[in-house]
Amino acid sequence: MSDSEDDLPLAQRAVQIKTTASPVHRGSPVPLRMSEDTPDPSQAHTSVYIKTEEDSDDDMPLAMRSNNNAKRSATIKSESDEEDIPLSKKRKKLSLKKTKVKREDESGLATSKRSRAPSSSSDEEDAKPLSKRGKIKKEEKTKKTSKVKKEENEEEIYKWWEASSSGDKQQEQDETTKWMTLQHNGVLFPPDYEPHGVKMKYDGKPITLSPEAEEVASFFAALLESDHAKNPTFQKNFFRDWKDVLKKDPRNPKITSFEKCDFRPIWEKFEKDKEKKKQMTKEEKLRIKEERTKIEEPFIHAYVDGRKEKVGNFRIEPPGLFRGRGDHPKTGTLKQRVAPEQVTLNLSKDAKIPKPPKGHKWADVVNDQTATWLATWKENVNGTIKYVFLAQSSAWKGQSDMQKFDKARDLKKYVKQIRKDYTKELYDKEMAKRQRATAMYLIDRLALRAGNEKGDDEADTVGCCSLRYEHIQLEPPHTLHFDFLGKDSIRYQNSVQVETQVYKNIKLFKKQVGPGSMIFDRLTTTGLNKHLNSCMPGLSAKVFRTYNASHTFQQQLDKLTHKDDSLPDKMLSFNRANRDVAVLCNHQRSASKSHGQMMERLQDRTRALKYQRMKLRHTLFALEPSYKKKSPYNELESDMDDEWIANHETELIVKEREKARIKFEKQNEKLKSEGERPLPESHLKESLKLVDEMEARLIKERKKKGVIEIKGKATTERVLNNIEKMDQRIAAMKIQATDKEENKEIALGTSKMNYIDPRISFAWCQKYDVPVQKVFNKTLLEKFRWAQEVNAKWTF
DNA sequence: GCTACTACTTAGCACCGCCGTT
DNA sequence: AACGGCGGTGCTAAGTAGTAGC
Numbered sequence: 001m002s003d004s005e006d007d008l009p010l011a012q013r014a015v016q017i018k019t020t021a022s023p024v025h026r027g028s029p030v031p032l033r034m035s036e037d038t039p040d041p042s043q044a045h046t047s048v049y050i051k052t053e054e055d056s057d058d059d060m061p062l063a064m065r066s067n068n069n070a071k072r073s074a075t076i077k078s079e080s081d082e083e084d085i086p087l088s089k090k091r092k093k094l095s096l097k098k099t100k101v102k103r104e105d106e107s108g109l110a111t112s113k114r115s116r117a118p119s120s121s122s123d124e125e126d127a128k129p130l131s132k133r134g135k136i137k138k139e140e141k142t143k144k145t146s147k148v149k150k151e152e153n154e155e156e157i158y159k160w161w162e163a164s165s166s167g168d169k170q171q172e173q174d175e176t177t178k179w180m181t182l183q184h185n186g187v188l189f190p191p192d193y194e195p196h197g198v199k200m201k202y203d204g205k206p207i208t209l210s211p212e213a214e215e216v217a218s219f220f221a222a223l224l225e226s227d228h229a230k231n232p233t234f235q236k237n238f239f240r241d242w243k244d245v246l247k248k249d250p251r252n253p254k255i256t257s258f259e260k261c262d263f264r265p266i267w268e269k270f271e272k273d274k275e276k277k278k279q280m281t282k283e284e285k286l287r288i289k290e291e292r293t294k295i296e297e298p299f300i301h302a303y304v305d306g307r308k309e310k311v312g313n314f315r316i317e318p319p320g321l322f323r324g325r326g327d328h329p330k331t332g333t334l335k336q337r338v339a340p341e342q343v344t345l346n347l348s349k350d351a352k353i354p355k356p357p358k359g360h361k362w363a364d365v366v367n368d369q370t371a372t373w374l375a376t377w378k379e380n381v382n383g384t385i386k387y388v389f390l391a392q393s394s395a396w397k398g399q400s401d402m403q404k405f406d407k408a409r410d411l412k413k414y415v416k417q418i419r420k421d422y423t424k425e426l427y428d429k430e431m432a433k434r435q436r437a438t439a440m441y442l443i444d445r446l447a448l449r450a451g452n453e454k455g456d457d458e459a460d461t462v463g464c465c466s467l468r469y470e471h472i473q474l475e476p477p478h479t480l481h482f483d484f485l486g487k488d489s490i491r492y493q494n495s496v497q498v499e500t501q502v503y504k505n506i507k508l509f510k511k512q513v514g515p516g517s518m519i520f521d522r523l524t525t526t527g528l529n530k531h532l533n534s535c536m537p538g539l540s541a542k543v544f545r546t547y548n549a550s551h552t553f554q555q556q557l558d559k560l561t562h563k564d565d566s567l568p569d570k571m572l573s574f575n576r577a578n579r580d581v582a583v584l585c586n587h588q589r590s591a592s593k594s595h596g597q598m599m600e601r602l603q604d605r606t607r608a609l610k611y612q613r614m615k616l617r618h619t620l621f622a623l624e625p626s627y628k629k630k631s632p633y634n635e636l637e638s639d640m641d642d643e644w645i646a647n648h649e650t651e652l653i654v655k656e657r658e659k660a661r662i663k664f665e666k667q668n669e670k671l672k673s674e675g676e677r678p679l680p681e682s683h684l685k686e687s688l689k690l691v692d693e694m695e696a697r698l699i700k701e702r703k704k705k706g707v708i709e710i711k712g713k714a715t716t717e718r719v720l721n722n723i724e725k726m727d728q729r730i731a732a733m734k735i736q737a738t739d740k741e742e743n744k745e746i747a748l749g750t751s752k753m754n755y756i757d758p759r760i761s762f763a764w765c766q767k768y769d770v771p772v773q774k775v776f777n778k779t780l781l782e783k784f785r786w787a788q789e790v791n792a793k794w795t796f
Numbered sequence: 797g798c799t800a801c802t803a804c805t806t807a808g809c810a811c812c813g814c815c816g817t818t
Numbered sequence: 819a820a821c822g823g824c825g826g827t828g829c830t831a832a833g834t835a836g837t838a839g840c
Contacts, residue, residue, distance in 0.1 A: 226810095317830070325808075325831065371803070379830095385802065386830085400804080449806095450834060463833085487833055488807055526798095529835065542805085542834060587807085747808080749826095754806055777826065 158307045160395045161402065161786040176370045178396065182347045184302035184311065186354030187375045187388055188295070189340070190318035198269040201262035202255055210249035216242045216334060219321045221266035228323060234332030238321055241334035302374055302390060310391035311374065316343070322381040326459040326489025333381045343377045372396050382457070393782040402786055405757040407538055408546035409796060414536040415547070419444065421535070426501040431512075432522040436531060438505045439464050439520050443541050446496065447548045447584050449487060450525045450541035461485045464541070465525050469515045478503035492586050549581045549755035554796040556580050557764055568731065570768055574761075574775060581751040588745060603639075606733045610640055611648055613726040618701070618708040620719045633723075645702065653695045660687040752776075757796050758784035766792035 193215045199206035200217055209217060220238050223229045239258045246252040255261065280288075299314035316338045324331035340360035345353070349367045356362050363377070375388040390396050411418075418440075425437035442448050443464050451463020462471060462484050471484035475495075480503065482494045498506075509519045525541065532539040556577035561570055621628045628634060664687065668678040701708050758776070762784075765772045776784065 313829075315829085323809085323831080328831090373803075376803090382831090384831090387803070389804080397805095404805085452834065454833095458832085461832085488809095488831080490808085525835075540835065750807060779826075 157785070158395055160399060178372050179348075179369055180305050181351065182302065182304055182367075182369075182374070183351040184347060184354070184374050185298040186314075186345055186356075187343060188299050188315045189338070189357060190316060196266075196269060198266050200264075200266050202253060203257075203260040204262070206265075207253045207255075208251075209246075210252050212248065213242070213246045213252050215319070216245050217263060218266050218270075219319075219334075221263035222270055223321070224263055224267040228321070228332065231331065233327070233329065234321070237330060237332035238334070241332075245334070304390075304395070307395070309394045309396075312389045312391040312394075314374075314388055316377070317379070317386065324459065326461065326485060328459040329457055330381055336380045338377050338379075343375055345375050346371055346373055392779070393785065398783070398786045401783075404546060405550065405759070405796075408543055408550055408757070411536060411539065411543055411547045412551070412796075414539070415444075418535050423499070423501075426499070426505060432527075434505060435509060435520045435523045436528060438502055438509070439523055439528060440532075441499070441502050443544050444548075445498075446482075446494065447545045448492075449545065450528065452525050459485075459489055461487060461489055463487070465518075465520050465523050465528060467519045469510050469513060469517055469519060472506055472510070472519065474503065474507055474510070480506060486586065490586060490588055494586075545585065546755055549585060549751055550757040550760060550796045552584055553577050553581050553751075553756045554760050557760065561764070561768055563768070565768075566728070566731065567770065567774070570770055571774060574764070574770075575748065578748045578752060578756070579746055581756060582746045582748050585751055585755060587747045587750045603737065606730060606737065607640055607644065608648065609726060609730045609733065611645065613723060613730065614640070615708070616719055616723045616726060619710060619714055620716065620723065622708050622710050623714060623719060624716045642702075649695075649698045649702070653691060653698070656691045656694065657688060660684065660691060663687070753780065753783075758787040759790045759794050760796050762788055762790050763792050763794040766790075 193211060195211040195214050196218070197214075199208060200221065201207065216238075220229065220242070228234045235258055243255065246255055296314075300311060301308050302311050303309070317335070319337040320335050322328075322330055322333045322335045340356040340362055342363050344364040344366060345362055346366050346368050347353070353362075353365055373387040373389055377386055378384070379386050422437040422440040422444075425433050426441065428434045428437065443450070449463035451466040453466055454461065462468065463486060467484060471482065473481040473483070475481060478498055478500050480496050480498055482492055482496070484492055486492045506519065509521070513519060513521050529540045532541065532543075557574065560573035560576055565573065617627075617633050620633060661684065664679065664684040671678050758780075761775050762772060764770070765775060772781065772788070781788070
């Protein structure tokens with residue numbers, strides 16, 4: 001893909017551009033790039049600001065930036081976006097209507113069509129899929145049979161999105177009731193610790209540890225080669241907690257110095273274990289997997305109002321060292337083993353209560369019909385509450401997902417007025433309102449997170465409301481430079497041209513609070529959300545992010561896709577639109593170490609294909625000279641010079657010789673094993689001679705450019721056909737390369753999963769005849785089942 | 797009003813298994 | 819058959835936001 005569509009007038013470009021390409025890592029200090037009075041020009045000049053109507057563009061988030069392709073971010077404004085889609089207000093009441101659906105699942109895991117309660121279920125039903133699992137190959141062989149079976153296994157999928165409002169009365173109660181009956185088998189605890197007995201060293205000498213101390217030491221040893229083990233905070237917290245554990249058993253040695261600890265022996269043991277695991281035979285691996293599935297089986301599903309649903313995380317989190325991200329003060333702290341006595345279950349009054357592990361009991365068993373969690377416990381490191389929920393594919397998750405996107409879509413209708421209002425309030429004499437308006441501007445235009453306040457015992461990260469003095473630098477006349485650590489300590493760096501009044505406000509607020517303090521000192525997320533709620537029912541700060549993401553995606557997709565594009569081109573457009581959203585939401589990833597290498601290899605492969613195409617063309621000319629003058633056959637390959645061709649051909653020949661030799665050896669080995677006489681050396685010579693001939697031919701062809709011997713049964717038609725196929729392969733590979741390059745520092749997954757209304761994608765697939773599997777993997781298809789049947793005309 | 801608690805969504809990391817390559 | 823790279827998935831941390839309790 002030559003990127004030559006540099007054709008947009010500057011004035012239409014997105015008003016700002018991401019300034020720094022390098023991704024930033026957790027915990028890296030945020031440098032204060034410049035003082036307010038001496039803006040760093042190298043940072044500033046990257047932004048182009050031209051005051052146009054685009055600035056009043058109601059639709060395009062300012063943050064529609066892109067490091068390498070600002071042109072794509074430019075948007076032509078359309079007030080027309082406003083009028084479309086009469087939003088149906090009717091929120092369908094959910095009912096219990098069931099629809100029979102064939103399961104798409106190919107895995108042979110489909111279960112009996114009887115939808116039974118777990119109390120009556122168990123072994124018989126649960127064992128069935130298990131026994132099948134080990135015989136995947138067999139199943140493939142007997143595909144026909146399995147097809148029949150699949151139909152037998154037709155399963156009821158609750159299509160809640162199709163359920164009519166006048167349905168059952170069962171779910172008519174208030175919206176806070178989430179279920180009438182809830183049954184499940186509780187949670188799965190990690191196995192008890194089994195000591196390995198490997199002695200680590202202290203002060204150079206092997207030491208014997210109590211099992212408990214050994215376990216904790218092993219947690220650390222496992223991370224020895226990771227960044228965590230080198231993090232002083234991590235070391236400190238681990239060592240403190242480990243010493244406590246050591247003290248519990250008087251037989252443990254006295255350990256006082258972290259520096260004298262040598263965890264390497266344990267680390268090496270784990271490495272060996274990994275190696276062993278790799279060496280296991282297929283059968284062994286399969287057996288282990290089967291055992292695992294068997295243990296999991298009872299916990300995989302829950303029953304909500306009689307309907308079978310997948311459970312998400314039924315496993316109780318195992319003990320370990322807390323791996324806080326960024327500069328978390330508690331990182332490395334020992335996360336203790338959770339006992340059943342700490343776990344509360346939530347299920348129906350009349351449901352069978354799952355048995356706690358032997359000798360234990362549950363903390364509590366409740367029947368909270370307003371909650372969707374199945375189990376909960378409190379974790380010791382931060383005192384946060386953990387939950388077991390249903391899986392992403394469940395009705396509960398699907399419903400709230402749909403509601404989320406519908407709400408974001410609702411915002412479309414309100415956004416114009418909201419913008420008008422806050423723009424006015426930017427001038428309000430009441431500072432609290434002015435701050436609120438300014439914050440709303442940032443949340444709306446940059447898709448920032450709300451920014452709740454955080455404690456001292458957490459990593460220092462911020463969002464909009466918690467931005468501090470040093471997080472925004474001003475550059476006259478109205479550029480704001482953002483640089484702060486956001487969620488997960490991901491750095492947000494962005495330079496934005498803003499409304500003059502926003503600039504003035506930030507300047508004023510900063511002056512009022514001074515360094516180290518929060519810029520919006522009169523604003524809290526609660527206050528902001530209260531106000532947002534009064535603007536539109538149910539509105540909160542995060543809705544803007546969803547709205548902006550989905551809206552951007554819809555726009556970019558419409559703009560980039562063309563009816564006649566090839567499938568790879570369409571996919572590139574899709575991914576580009578996706579990418580724009582990821583950039584907007586600052587979903588970064590660090591470029592993999594092998595990225596450059598990967599790109600090189602791709603390029604080499606592309607060239608190899610081009611070379612083949614060239615040869616085909618020459619053949620064509622030999623067959624039908626008139627093509628010599630016809631486009632595109634007469635075009636030269638831009639990135640393939642004589643030198644490259646010579647090198648490539650030499651490589652090809654080398655490979656051919658190698659192949660011939662290997663083939664010869666293989667044949668002989670085979671003959672030997674069959675007790676027959678090996679082929680004579682002359683056989684190999686024969687093959688090599690053919691290669692020599694090929695080499696000579698290539699050299700000759702190279703000299704007499706484009707003149708080629710016609711081989712075998714080449715006909716004009718066939719060659720033309722082959723050339724076309726080659727064209728397609730080359731185009732596809734080039735597109736793939738472009739895609740990969742543009743993706744190297746951006747993670748698409750998060751926006752796809754959480755921010756982009758899947759109905760946009762499904763409608764697009766329909767409209768442009770793209771298989772849905774191209775845009776969603778199996779998991780996402782399941783998660784977004786509710787969106788799948790939208791009309792091709794549907795828009796966000 | 798404030799803080800603490802609760803419930804749920806959003807997020808990146810690490811590992812695993814598959815698939816194409818050698 | 820081994821290898822290695824990559825996408826998918828599991829895991830759980832880290833957010834948002836509403837509510838409960840003072």
